[in-house]
Amino acid sequence: MKNLWINVLLLLLAATFSACGGGGGGGRGMIQVVEATFYFNFYEKSCPHAEKIVKEVVLSQFKFNQGIAPGLLRLFFHDCFVEGCDASLLLDPTKENPTPEKTAILSLSLRGYEVIDIAKQKLEAACPGVVSCADILAFAARDSVKVTGGPSYKIKSGRRDGRVSCASQVSPNIPSAGPNITELIDTFAAKNLSVQEMVTLSGAHTIGRAHCKSFAPIRNYAIDPAFAKCVNKVCPTKTVNNTVSLDATTPYDFDNVYFQNLVAKKGLLPSDEILFLDPHTNMEVLRNAKHFRRWKKKFVEAMIKMGTTDLKLGTQGEIRNNCRKINS
Ligand code: HEM
Ligand SMILES: *[C@@H]1O[C@H](CO)[C@@H](O)[C@H](O)[C@H]1NC(C)=O
Numbered sequence: 001m002k003n004l005w006i007n008v009l010l011l012l013l014a015a016t017f018s019a020c021g022g023g024g025g026g027g028r029g030m031i032q033v034v035e036a037t038f039y040f041n042f043y044e045k046s047c048p049h050a051e052k053i054v055k056e057v058v059l060s061q062f063k064f065n066q067g068i069a070p071g072l073l074r075l076f077f078h079d080c081f082v083e084g085c086d087a088s089l090l091l092d093p094t095k096e097n098p099t100p101e102k103t104a105i106l107s108l109s110l111r112g113y114e115v116i117d118i119a120k121q122k123l124e125a126a127c128p129g130v131v132s133c134a135d136i137l138a139f140a141a142r143d144s145v146k147v148t149g150g151p152s153y154k155i156k157s158g159r160r161d162g163r164v165s166c167a168s169q170v171s172p173n174i175p176s177a178g179p180n181i182t183e184l185i186d187t188f189a190a191k192n193l194s195v196q197e198m199v200t201l202s203g204a205h206t207i208g209r210a211h212c213k214s215f216a217p218i219r220n221y222a223i224d225p226a227f228a229k230c231v232n233k234v235c236p237t238k239t240v241n242n243t244v245s246l247d248a249t250t251p252y253d254f255d256n257v258y259f260q261n262l263v264a265k266k267g268l269l270p271s272d273e274i275l276f277l278d279p280h281t282n283m284e285v286l287r288n289a290k291h292f293r294r295w296k297k298k299f300v301e302a303m304i305k306m307g308t309t310d311l312k313l314g315t316q317g318e319i320r321n322n323c324r325k326i327n328s
């Protein structure tokens with residue numbers, strides 16, 4: 001009886017008007033629905049080549065521009081942490097909703113949206129109206145790990161696309177790059193991800209880059225002076241439009257050198273180096289720096305868990321026709 005009332009309450013909450021357009025989509029705690037609508041090979045009958053089509057697009061685009069791999073991996077993180085993994089991040093501004101998530105300051109350097117568009121076009125040609133943008137993004141992030149030399153793994157699908165996307169929801173949910181360990185731990189805990197999982201997932205910074213505005217200049221006394229000098233030459237101030245690799249040693253390889261760099265005091269972002277400097281996370285950084293296979297396994301587990309954050313399933317949300325627009 002008590003549970004029933006909680007569900008009724010949740011449904012009422014989900015139905016209330018949203019300031020960010022769309023409406024609908026919410027509703028949690030429907031365990032039986034979850035199990036029946038989120039599983040491996042979800043598109044086996046409805047779109048048998050769905051995962052293969054996404055993989056081929058990621059591979060061919062990667063050959064053309066290696067930067068799409070880190071781009072897609074980061075898109076998935078930012079999508080899942082804001083409104084759940086529902087492709088809300090992919091929505092473009094409209095008259096009705098001029099400030100969706102992608103217009104927030106923390107979203108401005110995200111890249112890889114075009115790859116999702118290409119995959120969506122191919123999937124709409126093969127099986128119209130079947131494969132959600134949220135699943136395409138989940139597959140593409142998984143494939144990006146593989147294509148840069150990381151582990152390959154299977155993921156469940158059946159995610160549905162949201163209709164709500166709000167720039168003001170980004171900064172409360174995505175941590176800043178500052179050295180605030182409490183903020184890092186809290187923003188992950190809010191998604192049911194542990195301190196260890198936060199450290200493990202930060203290992204995604206083994207690929208990709210950051211713009212000067214995210215970290216410059218390096219003034220932290222703890223950072224290796226030669227490394228700091230070198231980085232500060234490229235990024236003397238936040239206003240310079242340059243980029244520096246997050247893993248200075250092997251920026252295109254999905255390896256654990258990122259963690260070894262933190263131990264060597266060569267972490268680019270304050271939020272990276274603090275993981276080694278702070279006693280809450282220091283041990284986990286040391287373990288990951290030393291044991292590549294253990295980290296890879298934990299990374300896969302944590303990615304799978306992150307990919308189940310606040311899902312819309314079953315009849316919730318919709319299957320968008322165009323990943324940049326809600327269906328009319
Ligand atoms: C722990 C908290 C995290 C913070 C504070 C953080 C912050 C950042 C910042 C500031 C950048 C550089 C953006 C720019 O200047 O262009 C970045 C890049 C990146 N982040 Fe994170 N991040 C975090 C966790 C994650 C997670 C969990 C993932 C994925 C699982 C991830 C994947 C990436 C990737 C792949 C890039 C490179 C993007 C590119 O090259 O386009 N990050 N992150
Ligand atoms: C660190 O983040 C927490 C919230 O997560 C905040 O309460 C605290 O004021 C921040 N500390 C500093 C020094 O900014």
Ligand SMILES: *[C@@H]1O[C@H](CO)[C@@H](O)[C@H](O)[C@H]1NC(C)=O
Pocket residue numbers: 192
């Ligand atoms: C949170 O994570 C724990 C440990 O992985 C898991 O047992 C639990 O089901 C999760 N809860 C939610 C609401 O996702």
Ligand SMILES: *[C@@H]1O[C@H](CO)[C@@H](O)[C@H](O)[C@H]1NC(C)=O
Pocket residue numbers: 241
């Ligand atoms: C920064 O530089 C890149 C290419 O070097 C350019 O495409 C981009 O528009 C520039 N951004 C700004 C804010 O000037």
